Amino acid sequence: MERIREFVSDFGLPRIIIALFLVLLFVAAPFVGVSVASSLSNTIARFGMNGIMVLAMVPMIHSGCGLNFGLPLGVIAGLLGATISIEMGLVGAAGFAAAAALALAFAALLGYGYGKLLNRVKGDEMMIATYVGFSSITLMSIGWIVLPYQSPTMVWGFEGEGLRTTISVEAFWDKILNDFLAVRIGERFVFPTGMILAFCGAALAVWFFLHLKSGSAMTAAGSNPAYARASGIDVDRMRTGSVVFSTMLGALGIVVYQQSFGFIQLYEGPFSMTFPSVAAILIGGASVTKASIANVFLGTFLFQGILTMTPSVINSVLKTDLSEVIRIIVSNGMILYALTRKTKVAK
Numbered sequence: 001m002e003r004i005r006e007f008v009s010d011f012g013l014p015r016i017i018i019a020l021f022l023v024l025l026f027v028a029a030p031f032v033g034v035s036v037a038s039s040l041s042n043t044i045a046r047f048g049m050n051g052i053m054v055l056a057m058v059p060m061i062h063s064g065c066g067l068n069f070g071l072p073l074g075v076i077a078g079l080l081g082a083t084i085s086i087e088m089g090l091v092g093a094a095g096f097a098a099a100a101a102l103a104l105a106f107a108a109l110l111g112y113g114y115g116k117l118l119n120r121v122k123g124d125e126m127m128i129a130t131y132v133g134f135s136s137i138t139l140m141s142i143g144w145i146v147l148p149y150q151s152p153t154m155v156w157g158f159e160g161e162g163l164r165t166t167i168s169v170e171a172f173w174d175k176i177l178n179d180f181l182a183v184r185i186g187e188r189f190v191f192p193t194g195m196i197l198a199f200c201g202a203a204l205a206v207w208f209f210l211h212l213k214s215g216s217a218m219t220a221a222g223s224n225p226a227y228a229r230a231s232g233i234d235v236d237r238m239r240t241g242s243v244v245f246s247t248m249l250g251a252l253g254i255v256v257y258q259q260s261f262g263f264i265q266l267y268e269g270p271f272s273m274t275f276p277s278v279a280a281i282l283i284g285g286a287s288v289t290k291a292s293i294a295n296v297f298l299g300t301f302l303f304q305g306i307l308t309m310t311p312s313v314i315n316s317v318l319k320t321d322l323s324e325v326i327r328i329i330v331s332n333g334m335i336l337y338a339l340t341r342k343t344k345v346a347k
Contacts, residue, residue, distance in 0.1 A: 012285060014337070018302050025309035032316035037189040039309055045178070046304035048195035049260045052202050052253030053277045054284075054300045056246045061291040062210065063242030064222030065118055067278050070129035070243075072137050073114055074250020075270040077106035079140075082255055082264050083163065086172055087151045096173040096259060103251035111247030115240030126288070133274060141267045167264040174262050198256055202249065207293050209245075218242055222289070275335045279303060282338035307331055 029036050053071065060068045081103030090098050114132060121128045145162040149155055154167050168174075180194025209215045221228040221238040228235050254273070258264050281291060284299020311326040 015283065015285060015298070015302065018283065018306065018334075022302060022305045022309065025306075025313050028313055029309070032313055034312045034316050035188050037186060039312060041189045041191070043301070043305045043308045044196070045190075045192055045260060046308055047301050048178075048192055048199050049257045050253075050277065050280070050304060051199040051296065051300050052256055053250055053273060054253075054280045055199075055203055055206060055293075055296050056249035056253060057277060057281045057286070058206055058210075058291045058293070058296065059218070059242040059245040059249070061281075061286065061288065062215075062219045062222050063239045064225065064289070065239055065242060066126040066129075066288045067281075068129065068243075068246050068250070069126050069274055069278065070114055070133040070136075070247075071250045071274045071277060072133035072270045073110045074107050074247040075254045075273050076136055076140050077110055077247065077251040078103040078254035078258070079264060079266060079270070080106050081251065082169070082258055083149065083154060083167070083266075086154060086167065086169070086264075087149055089151070091172050093173070093176060096176045096255070099173070099258075100252055100255050103255050104248050107248040107251035108244055111244035112240065114247060115243030118243060119236045119239055134271070137268065137270045144266050163266055165265070165267055165269075167266070168262065169258060169264060170262060173259055176259050177256060178260050192260070195256060195260055202252065203293050203296065206249070214238075214241070276303065276331060279335040279338035283334060303334060306334065 026036060026039065029039055053075075056071060056074060057068050060066065078099075081101070082099045084102050085095050085099035088098065114129075117132065118125045118128065147163070149161075149163055153171070154163050156162050156164055175192075177194035177198055178190075178192035181197075182193055183191040185191075210219065217228070217233045218238045218241065220231065221233055221235040222242075225235045228238075254270075280299040280303040281295055282299065283302055284295035284297070286292070286295040286299070307327060307330060310330045314326050
């Protein structure tokens with residue numbers, strides 16, 4: 001009994017309830033006509049699609065900058081990389097590699113300026129980051145219209161200028177990672193091996209960095225800035241580095257997301273990326289001051305699992321299509337819970 005109490009205390013009762021609810025949905029699925037194999041495949045795919053963007057929260061949390069509400073800057077960098085890759089006419093692995101490389105380069109530049117700004121507003125990082133992130137989306141909406149793109153795949157047909165709201169990557173690098181070493185069982189279950197490996201590789205890189213001297217210095221700067229300064233650590237430099245790292249992860253994450261989703265979403269598309277990523281890592285057990293790779297994996301799977309399974313099961317029970325309404329209620333409910341809870345970090 002004592003071990004059970006200790007487990008509940010360490011893991012967190014809310015996470016246990018969410019996990020049990022997700023298991024219940026999978027158990028109920030076949031009884032209401034929902035394919036478990038298809039649902040599990042969709043959950044794993046969403047897990048891989050969103051994982052790196054959730055991972056982008058970790059460096060800034062470790063450096064004391066809090067949750068990265070400025071994630072849209074990384075997303076915009078990723079969108080720039082992807083659209084330029086298509087403009088260049090690159091396809092397959094070369095196109096995806098170019099999109100990722102360009103995204104990382106733009107993210108490094110944007111992240112550096114973003115980090116310098118956050119160093120000037122210490123104590124209000126998350127509030128300022130929200131303004132920066134969301135205002136950048138609006139500013140870039142003008143950019144998508146005026147930038148000199150020429151590719152007929154992307155520009156509006158009746159004007160010949162300005163990018164479309166949604167751009168397909170089917171002819172370029174659609175599912176380039178998903179299909180790499182993909183495992184297919186039956187007709188409905190597909191394990192996107194390449195995408196999951198990319199996520200795990202990014203997570204391993206972050207874990208490895210945090211265990212290096214620079215990563216330890218970054219964590220020290222976030223947990224105790226005064227002690228870090230006394231130890232000779234340049235706190236502002238560590239904070240800026242963490243913001244650059246986080247922004248680059250966000251840029252890479254959206255490129256991975258796009259190749260799986262099959263489309264590039266411009267203009268207001270990035271608005272839907274930040275809060276789910278923040279909510280996922282908080283549901284996984286992180287806080288505004290502490291986060292681990294385990295929090296990223298657990299939170300992403302729980303959040304995406306609930307978001308995938310709830311509409312399918314409820315639609316089958318009610319015999320009507322309320323998927324979008326249910327998805328909005330469930331996602332916003334989990335986001336609200338995650339942003340308002342105060343609990344210790346799960347081990």
